[in-house]
Amino acid sequence: MLTDNCVACHGENGQSLGPAIPNLGGMSQTYLLGAMLAFKYEDSNKLMAAIKSDSDFKDVNPLIRNSTVMTTIAKGYTVSEIKAIANYFSDQKLFTAPQDVNLSLASDGRKLHEKYCVSCHKNNGKSSNVDAGVLVGQWKPYFLWTMSDYLDGSREMPRAMEVLVNDMIATSGVESLQQLANYYASATP
Ligand code: HEC
Ligand code: HEC
Numbered sequence: 001m002l003t004d005n006c007v008a009c010h011g012e013n014g015q016s017l018g019p020a021i022p023n024l025g026g027m028s029q030t031y032l033l034g035a036m037l038a039f040k041y042e043d044s045n046k047l048m049a050a051i052k053s054d055s056d057f058k059d060v061n062p063l064i065r066n067s068t069v070m071t072t073i074a075k076g077y078t079v080s081e082i083k084a085i086a087n088y089f090s091d092q093k094l095f096t097a098p099q100d101v102n103l104s105l106a107s108d109g110r111k112l113h114e115k116y117c118v119s120c121h122k123n124n125g126k127s128s129n130v131d132a133g134v135l136v137g138q139w140k141p142y143f144l145w146t147m148s149d150y151l152d153g154s155r156e157m158p159r160a161m162e163v164l165v166n167d168m169i170a171t172s173g174v175e176s177l178q179q180l181a182n183y184y185a186s187a188t189p
Helices: 004-010 029-041 044-052 070-074 079-090 103-117 140-151 159-172 175-186
Strands: none
Touching: 004 079, 029 044, 029 070, 029 079, 103 159, 103 175, 140 159, 140 175, 159 175
């Protein structure tokens, strides 16, 4: 019942309906908790205080996020409701969004992924050892907007990821982002 409000945008079972909205199916429970708590608290001191006060969050390691709609939505839920919601979506299957792919860009993207991203985004971005979300099957526009938020500093980027992303763009140019977007859109976990 709690996820009824999410379905209008993120779809049944976390299969998102619009290309600017991320699929949630297949994300880990700790990643979902981190994202929702970051949206709810916004301020990093409040966020860290909330994480420390609850032993269920001992493995949750969120970064501050910018948002168009989610900060407003997340504030409408209590912490225990957020736990139930994260539990539900982490149980849903990964969804590969149906979209056009340029296979030549995707082939270049695969090489970039293997050089710069795979150390954290394993299994084509399906799983990870550092709770890095889901990249495979994700909508291309959501991926590109997220990367642009990271690059202009409006979303906090994990330090070690930042080094590799900057290195990639310096070496291969901004077109590497389109190549990666096409790769993740076409890859399978
Ligand atoms: C009006 C559409 C809308 C609704 C309703 C909505 N979302 Fe979102 N969601 C978004 C958008 C757009 C983003 C990207 C961040 C932003 O711009 O706010 C997002 C991002 C997220 C993310 C971050 C995913 C990632 O890849 O890091 C999570 C988790 C999430 N939403 C969970 C939920 C949950 C749980 C609900 C229901 C309680 C919900 N959303 C309701 C549109 C929506
Ligand atoms: C050192 C580990 C590391 C490397 C290397 C790395 N990332 Fe990440 N990435 C992360 C972590 C951790 C997160 C989750 C951040 C959060 O919770 O806000 C993340 C999140 C993301 C997201 C947001 C996912 C979402 O659903 O909103 C995208 C997109 C992304 N990474 C793309 C990349 C790309 C492309 C590369 C290679 C050029 C890369 N990352 C390399 C650790 C890494």
